[in-house]
Each structure stands twice: as C-alpha cells, then as structure tokens.
Amino acid sequence: MTATTMDGALETESATATRPAPARIPTSRIIAVELRKSFDTRSGFWMLASVGILAVLATAATILFAPDDAITYNSFGAAIGIPMAIVLPMIAILSVTSEWSQRTGLTSFTLVPHRGRVIRAKLAVALAVGVVSMLLAFGIGALGNLLGAAIVGVDPVWDIALGDFAGLIFFQIINMLIGFMLGVLFRNSAGAIVGYFVYSFVLGTITEVLSATQDWFERVQPWVDFNYAQGMLTEASSMTGENWAQLGVTGLFWLVVPLAIGLWAVFRSEVK
Amino acid sequence: MITVESLTKKYGAFTAVDDVSFAARPGRVTGFLGPNGAGKSTTMRIVVGLTPATSGHAEVSGRRYADLPNPGLEVGVLLDASAQHAGRTGREILTIAAQTMGLPRGRVDEMLERVSLTPSEAGRRVRNYSLGMRQRLGIATALLGEPEVLILDEPANGLDPAGIRWMRDLLRTYADQGATVLLSSHLLHEIEVIADDLVVIGQGRIVAQGTKAELLAAAGTLVRTRDVPTLARALVVADLEFSHLTDAIRVDADPDVVGRVALNAGVALTELRAADGAGLEEMFLELTADTQRDQNREGVAA
Numbered sequence: 001m002t003a004t005t006m007d008g009a010l011e012t013e014s015a016t017a018t019r020p021a022p023a024r025i026p027t028s029r030i031i032a033v034e035l036r037k038s039f040d041t042r043s044g045f046w047m048l049a050s051v052g053i054l055a056v057l058a059t060a061a062t063i064l065f066a067p068d069d070a071i072t073y074n075s076f077g078a079a080i081g082i083p084m085a086i087v088l089p090m091i092a093i094l095s096v097t098s099e100w101s102q103r104t105g106l107t108s109f110t111l112v113p114h115r116g117r118v119i120r121a122k123l124a125v126a127l128a129v130g131v132v133s134m135l136l137a138f139g140i141g142a143l144g145n146l147l148g149a150a151i152v153g154v155d156p157v158w159d160i161a162l163g164d165f166a167g168l169i170f171f172q173i174i175n176m177l178i179g180f181m182l183g184v185l186f187r188n189s190a191g192a193i194v195g196y197f198v199y200s201f202v203l204g205t206i207t208e209v210l211s212a213t214q215d216w217f218e219r220v221q222p223w224v225d226f227n228y229a230q231g232m233l234t235e236a237s238s239m240t241g242e243n244w245a246q247l248g249v250t251g252l253f254w255l256v257v258p259l260a261i262g263l264w265a266v267f268r269s270e271v272k
Numbered sequence: 273m274i275t276v277e278s279l280t281k282k283y284g285a286f287t288a289v290d291d292v293s294f295a296a297r298p299g300r301v302t303g304f305l306g307p308n309g310a311g312k313s314t315t316m317r318i319v320v321g322l323t324p325a326t327s328g329h330a331e332v333s334g335r336r337y338a339d340l341p342n343p344g345l346e347v348g349v350l351l352d353a354s355a356q357h358a359g360r361t362g363r364e365i366l367t368i369a370a371q372t373m374g375l376p377r378g379r380v381d382e383m384l385e386r387v388s389l390t391p392s393e394a395g396r397r398v399r400n401y402s403l404g405m406r407q408r409l410g411i412a413t414a415l416l417g418e419p420e421v422l423i424l425d426e427p428a429n430g431l432d433p434a435g436i437r438w439m440r441d442l443l444r445t446y447a448d449q450g451a452t453v454l455l456s457s458h459l460l461h462e463i464e465v466i467a468d469d470l471v472v473i474g475q476g477r478i479v480a481q482g483t484k485a486e487l488l489a490a491a492g493t494l495v496r497t498r499d500v501p502t503l504a505r506a507l508v509v510a511d512l513e514f515s516h517l518t519d520a521i522r523v524d525a526d527p528d529v530v531g532r533v534a535l536n537a538g539v540a541l542t543e544l545r546a547a548d549g550a551g552l553e554e555m556f557l558e559l560t561a562d563t564q565r566d567q568n569r570e571g572v573a574a
Contacts, residue, residue, distance in 0.1 A: 113343055270317070
C-alpha cells in the first residue's frame with residue numbers, strides 16, 4: 001500500500017509538470033455555445049422561426065381584416081405584439097429549463113463549472129434574440145403597412161413615435177425576463193410555461209376585474225400590479241416620472257426579487 | 273489524481289454519503305464498487321460540483337473542480353449517458369462540447385471513430401439511440417479533451433459483451449498512459465477484471481479499500497464437504513471464524529490449518545483452496561443483501 005502511494009505521488013508530479021493548465025473558458029465562447037444550443041434542436045429552431053412566421057401571419061391578418069382607416073403602423077405593431085408576448089418568453093423559459101428537463105445540465109455544468117456564467121450567457125442570448133426578433137417584427141410590420149396602404153389605396157400612416165419603439169421593445173424584453181425568471185424559479189419546462197400564462201394572463205384578468213369593482217384597488221393598482229405598470233410601456237412617450245417609478249417598484253417585487261430567489265436556488269440545487 | 277476527504281452528504285435525516293475518503297491515483301484504474309443506492313453516484317456528483325456536499329471536500333488534479341479553468345480538458349466526466357437533449361444528434365452533442373472546450377472541429381470526427389459510431393449513426397437524433405450507443409457517445413464526450421482524469425458512472429451499462437470488452441481495453445490503455453480512471457459499478461465481476469484499486473461502499477460508508485491484490489489476499493480459505501454440520505462444529509471447537517457461502521464454507525485461516533481441523537474431525541473434503549476473492553464477494557453480497565428482497569443468507573454460524 002505504501003509503495004503504491006509513493007508511486008502515485010511521483011506520477012502525479014510528472015503528469016502535472018508535462019501539462020500546463022489550460023486557459024479559462026472565455027465568456028464569449030460560452031455565449032456562442034448557448035446561442036448555438038438555442039437553434040440546434042427542432043423545437044428550438046421552430047420556436048425561433050415562429051417569431052418570423054407569426055409576425056408575417058399577424059401582418060397578413062391585419063391587412064385582411066382591419067378596416068381601411070385602421071391600416072396604420074400602430075395596428076400592425078399591436079397585432080404583431082401579441083404573438084411576440086407569447087413566443088419570446090417561451091424561448092427564454094426553454095433556454096433555462098431544458099438544462100433540467102432534458103438533463104443537459106449534467107454536461108453543461110460540468111464543462112463550465114460556474115452556473116452563474118452559463119445562466120448569464122443564456123440571459124445575454126435571450127436578450128439578443130428578443131431585440132433582434134422585435135426589430136425583425138417591426139420590419140415585417142412596416143412592409144405590411146406599406147403593402148396594406150397600397151392595397152387600400154391610402155397613404156401609409158406611421159403613427160408610432162420613436163420613443164414608443166424603444167418602449168415596445170422594452171415591453172417585450174420584460175416579458176422575456178419574466179419568462180427567464182420563471183425558468184430559473186421552476187427549472188421545469190411545463191411548470192414555467194404554465195406559470196407564465198398564469199402570471200401574464202390570469203393575474204392580469206383578475207387585477208382588471210378587481211380594479212373595475214374595487215375602488216381601493218384601482219387607487220393602488222399602478223403601485224402593485226406589474227402587468228398594469230408594464231402595459232404603460234406600450235405608450236412609453238407619454239409615461240411620467242411617476243409611471244417609471246411605478247414600473248420600477250412593481251418590477252422589483254414581481255421580477256427582481258423572484259429572479260434573485262430563483263438564481264439562489266439554481267446555484268445551490270443539485271443537478272441530477 | 274482524485275482526492276476525496278471526509279465527504280458527507282445528508283438529505284434531511286438520511287445520510288447518503290457518510291464520511292467518505294479515498295484517492296484515485298494516476299496510472300491506475302480505481303473501481304468504485306457498491307450496490308445500487310450505496311452513494312456512488314452522489315459521491316461522483318459531489319466531486320464534479322453538481323451536488324453540494326454537506327461537509328468534507330474533493331479535489332481533482334490538486335484543485336477543487338470549480339477551480340479548473342477548462343474542466344473538459346482535464347477531467348472527462350460521464351455520469352448518465354441518457355442525460356442528453358433527445359432532439360440533438362450525436363454529432364451535435366459532441367460539437368457543442370468541443371466548442372465549449374475550444375477544440376477544433378476535427379476532434380469530433382476523430383472521437384466518433386474512436387467510439388465506433390458511424391457517420392450515419394452520428395447524424396441521428398439521440399432519442400433514437402440505444403443505451404449502448406448513448407454510452408459510447410457519453411464516453412466520446414468524456415474523452416474529447418484528452419483529459420488526464422476520467423470519472424465514469426456505470427459506463428458498462430447497456431453495452432453488449434463486445435462493447436464491454438472494448439471499453440475495458442480503452443480504459444486500460446488510458447490508465448497505462450498515466451491517466452487516473454475512476455469508474456463505478458454495482459457488479460463485482462465487471463470491476464474485478466479491470467480495476468487495480470478498489471473502493472467498496474455500502475449505505476454511504478466505505479467498507480473496504482485497497483489494491484485489488486490486497487483485498488483478494490485477505491480472503492482466507494474456501495472449503496467444500498458433504499458433511500457441513502460436522503466440519504462447522506469442528507471449526508467452532510478450533511475457534512476459527514467462518515461463514516457459509518452458497519455451497520461452501522469460507523474460513524479465516526490458511527488452507528493447511530483448515531485441512532488439519534478437517535482431518536482431526538474425520539470429515540472428507542471435496543475441495544480445499546485459497547479463497548481468492550470469495551471474501552470480497554461475500555462482503556459484497558452482505559452489503560447487497562440489505563437492499564435486496566430475497567435475503568435468505570445466514571450470518572456467521574454458531
């Protein structure tokens with residue numbers, strides 16, 4: 001036993017001497033890998049492709065069904081915004097939860113043994129995908145607006161202010177962040193997706209009913225209802241300082257705090 | 273080199289890994305042996321940082337796993353061959369790993385060839401892979417960065433006999449080149465063939481460790497007779513420790529001592545020999561017995 005121990009010690013020395021420690025994996029590479037991972041499965045590919053497809057469908061539907069006086073850029077923007085609010089958060093959710101649901105985390109987190117670096121790379125990819133998708137969607141909407149106006153025979157109406165563009169993109173980015181937050185919180189695809197629909201649509205409906213029937217709630221709503229505060233971003237150019245404060249306060253409670261709890265859990269949880 | 277020191281993992285009141293310490297040395301294959309649920313996988317997951325330890329610590333090549341700058345180039349890990357995105361192709365999974373490690377694309381093809389996955393198999397999605405193919409893909413991922421340490425959890429699972437032979441040769445060659453190989457198994461015979469050192473774990477605790485030669489040498493004598501009761505009585509009188517195996521008795525004494533006891537008692541023997549490994553097997557069966565349903569084994573007879 002002693003003999004083998006000594007042999008072992010000697011061999012370790014020579015082995016480490018011949019092999020220099022490799023360089024740390026650069027963050028840019030982790031981001032590139034995460035970007036690749038969001039395209040390289042059928043579901044991932046179609047999820048991203050659906051951004052373009054749904055934007056085209058929403059644009060076509062607006063041309064077909066909107067009354068002539070509603071052929072404005074704002075109508076196209078609103079029509080495209082609805083599928084985006086569903087698809088983009090799904091992309092963010094799945095980028096996180098697939099590591100657990102598909103158990104790829106076993107490989108991902110052993111090749112990069114810092115979960116924070118992997119999660120940050122995922123966030124960067126999700127945000128980039130979100131911004132690019134929105135720009136693409138706006139582009140498709142603009143083409144639709146030109147086409148629609150030509151078909152109806154009116155001058156195209158460009159009624160989205162420049163500041164509102166940024167607001168709409170920010171609106172969708174927040175949706176993605178909500179998806180991302182639910183992803184790290186649940187670490188389960190089905191759970192996080194259901195969670196998103198409850199969060200965005202069920203809760204939204206409940207608070208709407210509450211504010212319509214309860215005076216006290218209507219008064220506090222902007223300070224407690226994140227959906228409501230977020231909705232103000234669709235007309236960002238008319239937001240007051242108080243509105244931004246309301247967005248910040250509600251966002252802190254509905255997004256930042258649960259995200260922090262989720263990240264804490266991600267760093268401590270077992271990857272099985 | 274893998275060093276594990278006083279590792280403990282508790283889940284509430286349940287202790288999955290209980291004060292486990294061992295070292296896997298370079299140039300040797302270390303077999304991590306234990307029945308299902310003994311704590312092998314948990315220990316391995318703690319070593320690579322996927323499961324936080326309650327106390328104790330583990331090092332790979334002299335560093336905490338999390339401190340390795342590019343772990344794929346230093347440690348090849350295969351914990352569960354099925355833990356892959358079912359919608360990715362085998363080639364894509366290797367490509368992602370190679371890209372993460374910063375390796376050239378050519379390595380992917382080299383590795384596919386090394387684990388005998390054909391280009392058409394590599395182009396299939398993993399959901400259509402057999403367990404054996406997944407195991408080969410997992411081994412390819414582990415070997416991709418030419419690491420000097422390998423950590424493999426039940427790598428022979430799902431492989432056919434030729435595959436098991438192939439893997440045994442591959443790991444042997446790897447260790448002979450100076451690498452540290454730690455592999456787990458719940459099958460004694462599988463690990464006996466390949467391992468140089470053994471670490472035996474049961475219910476979270478290490479019950480035996482050492483070189484294979486040491487563990488086998490401590491096995492005593494195996495003796496067979498048609499008259500078991502008389503021999504058993506004689507052994508009790510001679511104050512020798514012994515235990516019943518399925519069709520034989522194992523005695524903690526040299527063959528000549530046992531032979532003399534049998535002669536004095538007038539018992540005819542059908543076999544008398546050094547027990548090579550029978551002790552290990554017995555110990556292993558005792559460990560396994562607690563987790564198995566058909567426990568009809570007796571302890572040391574009185």
